[in-house]
Amino acid sequence: MSLFEPDVDVAIIGAGIAGIGLGIRLRRRGDRSFVIFERASQPGGTWRDNTYPGVACDVPSHLYSYSFMPNPGWSRFFAPGAEIQSYLLASAAEEGLDEHIRLDTDVTGARWDAGRDLWELESSAGTVTARVLVLAAGRLSSPRYPSVPGIDAFPGPAFHSARWDHDVDLSGKRVAIVGSGASSIQIVPEVARIASRVSVLQRSAPYVIPRANPEYTAAERSLLERDPAELARLRAALFWRAEEAYAQRAAEPQALDAARTRALDHLHAQVADTSLREKLTPHYEIGCKRVLISSDYYPAMSQPNVSLEASALAAIEGNTLVMVNGTRHEADVVIFATGFHAAEQPYAETIVGRGGVTLSEHWAHGMTAFASTAVSGFPNMFVINGPNAAVGHNSAIYMIEAQIDYILGALQYQRAEGDPVLTVTAEAEREYVDLVDGLSASTVWMTGRCDSWYLDPRSGRLTLIWPDFAFAFRERNGRFDEHAYEGVSRKIPSA
Known part of the structure; x- marks a missing residue:
């Protein structure tokens, strides 16, 4: 137990779905000594940042929400982005998180102080010490731009889909959209309605399946509000229907x-x-990359003012985009729908654990963590939505809630045992990584013949996706196990 009193018990970096969810659970169990740092001027994470035309979720609304804060009032089967953002803001406000969230506060570094058994965080608002550090920055917080000559010299407006410039009027403009992933297929139909010309620049074609998105009627919303049990049944049905899709990711031939x-x-x-x-x-192979859902992308691509270039961007020369295949496209506006730094998290460079080792150094060959949540050499630190904590077939929030349960279990254990420092062993982390590698070997992510952001570019390992059913993740990783930590005897398997 540390002889030094920290400023707060728990410091959380990021006020998106993970940070808000953990904050709510902490408040509900009576904890008040925690702070959530948010570099932006508003909570919300992904759904605050992504405000492009047509933005919406591709997971059913009643599954893409906290199980402990169900929302009977979702307007549609797949909620639009602004509605999800409103839900997150309302959830935080209703649960009293405003007093814990520090907006416009950028955490520039965090270092483990072994002499005091505390984390020391440097931020734009000053220094804070914490007993426990939780990284809840997410995988989709740092936009990625293509590394091509001339990208900074384009004479017109150019912006990432996650940093949409609403001051730019696209009416009558020649618009180039770089990328054909999940954001692009939502943006293209909207931009095609007003732009004079849309050039879609595609490195590889995505698989797209139909999107049925009915509105919930007033009667349906009223029923769900009056009958919480019916709402719980709906959520469970959606969850198990989604789980059925894992057979395809596991490369089962019929699926x-x-x-x-x-x-x-x-x-x-x-x-x-x-x-x-x-x-x-x-x-x-289908599923090797993210399977997209749209019923208006293909019709938009068939419109006379839309063209598809099946080649990667090579350079930008003035207002001309030059492709690898030599074709050239003039544009007044460029929109980069090119994804995020998901496999290599930029924040990892600023987190310093035992012996002065940074998290980026520990992750030099790909992100790893025991139970997808605890990293050896980084005491009293937990990562939400990090290594192998995503799913390609179900709800990210379900996975986040499992990790929150793990963290709350760790905090409860510390409280009961006199606040010991918790450092997961290197052996436990290696065993977990071996488990993940074994589970992933035969999946479509490893065998599907594609260049996917799910794989670490340095090692080729599957580092983002959990290669099993979502319920299996919760069964394995939803409860804290002290026997994986230093100073505690390992469990001996029963005969």
Whole structure:
């Protein structure tokens, strides 16, 4: 137990879904000594940052929300982004998190002080010490731009989809959209309605399946509000329906064939032009990259003012985008729908553990953590939504809640045992990584013949996705296990 009193018991970096969720659970169990640092001027994370036209979730609304704060009033099966952001802000306010969140506060570094058994955080608002550090910055917080010559010299407006410039009027403009992933397929139909010309620059074609997005009627919303049990049943049904999709990610042949056929049938039904259809046909296995959901992307791509260039961006020369295949596209505005630094988290460079080792050094060959949450050499530190904590077939919030349960269990253990420092052993972390590698070896992410952001570019390991059912993640990682930590005897398997 430390002889030094910290400023706060728990410091949380990030006020997105993970940080807000942990804060709510801490408040509900009576904890008050915690602070949530947020570099932006408003909480919300992904749903605060992404305000582009057409932004919406691709997980059902009643599953993409906290189980401990159900919302009977979702307007549609897939909620629009602004509605999710409103839900997060309302959740934080209703649970009294305003007094714990420090907005416009950038944490520039965090260092473990072994002499005091505390984390010392440097921020734009000063220095804070904490007994426990929780990294809840997420994987989609740092936009990635293509590294090509001339990108900074484009003469017109140019911005990332997660930093949408609402002051730019796209009406009648020639717009180049770089990328064809989850954001792009939502942006293209909206921009195509007003731009004079839209050039979609695609490195590889995505698989797209139909998107049915009915509105919930007033009667349905009223029923769910009056009957919490019915709302819980709906959420459970959505969860188990989503779990069925893991068979495809596990490369089960029948499930793969069915998923591939569904996507390609959708493409053939919506795109009549054979040349365009060929460009829009993926040449890797379905599920290797994120499977996208849209019923208006293909029709937008078929409009006369929209063109598809099946090549990567090579350079920008003035207002001309030059492709690897040599084609050139003039544009008045460039929108980069090019994803995020997901596998290599920029914040890792600023986190310093035992012996002066940074988290980025520990993760030099890919992100790793025991139970996807605790990192050896970084005492009293937990990561939410980090190594192998995402799913490609179900709700991220379900996974986040499992990690929150793990962290609360660790805090409860510390409280009961006199606040010992918790450092997961290197052996436990290695064993967990070996488990993940073994589970992932036969999945479509490793065998599907694609270049995916789910894989670490340095090691080729699957570092973002949990390669199993979501319920299996919670069963394995939703409870704190003190036997994986230094100073505690390892469990001996029963005979």
